[in-house]
Amino acid sequence: MAGYIESLLQLGRQQGPAAGLLTRLEYLHQSCTAPLAQQSDLFRLTHAIEYLRSQGWVNAVVTDDEWIPGSLYAEYADVSALLVRKSELQRHFTEQGQQSAPVDFIVAGDSRVVGDALDTRELRYKMGEQHAGWCLLSLLPAADVNIPDV
Numbered sequence: 001m002a003g004y005i006e007s008l009l010q011l012g013r014q015q016g017p018a019a020g021l022l023t024r025l026e027y028l029h030q031s032c033t034a035p036l037a038q039q040s041d042l043f044r045l046t047h048a049i050e051y052l053r054s055q056g057w058v059n060a061v062v063t064d065d066e067w068i069p070g071s072l073y074a075e076y077a078d079v080s081a082l083l084v085r086k087s088e089l090q091r092h093f094t095e096q097g098q099q100s101a102p103v104d105f106i107v108a109g110d111s112r113v114v115g116d117a118l119d120t121r122e123l124r125y126k127m128g129e130q131h132a133g134w135c136l137l138s139l140l141p142a143a144d145v146n147i148p149d150v
Contacts, residue, residue: 004028037122040097041142044121051117052082057109061086073108073134080109092141099141108134 008028011019036044049059058081062072067085076083083106092101107114111127114137118125128136 041099041123042093042097044123045099045139048114048117048121048123049082051120052080052114055113056080057082057113060084061089063087069106069129069134069136072106073131076108077133080113082107082114099139102138102140104128105137105139106134107137111135111137 005028008019008021008024011024012021036047039047053059056079058076058079060076060081060083062083062085064085064087066072072083084103088103092103093099105114115125115127118139124140124142126138126140128138
């Protein structure tokens with residue numbers, strides 16, 4: 001939270017009233033006080049990623065041009081990493097943080113650790129292609145009720 005508060009202070013200094021600090025502070029307050037299950041999909045995903053990072057995982061957001069799974073795995077083969085395309089995050093999450101379509105990730109490392117982090121935060125997913133040391137994972141929107149739980 002301290003980092004977020006510091007960034008709000010900097011934003012306020014740079015943009016003044018145009019920074020919309022009241023709205024941002026209300027969001028921060030809600031995110032700290034509301035139960036996790038009542039938070040948006042994007043908030044819960046961010047929470048899962050923050051947990052993984054605290055466990056030594058690397059999180060990388062890559063461009064569409066960089067999204068070559070085999071090459072990315074080779075680049076991150078020596079670490080546990082969760083990789084996602086920036087365009088997928090931008091296209092498939094609304095301004096309110098709700099997920100509108102599946103988002104694909106590359107998991108380099110133990111996919112069970114990622115699955116546990118997502119399960120704890122009530123995020124739905126399915127495992128895709130499995131390779132030695134890495135796999136593809138699709139984060140599913142809550143609206144995809146026809147896809148069985150994993």
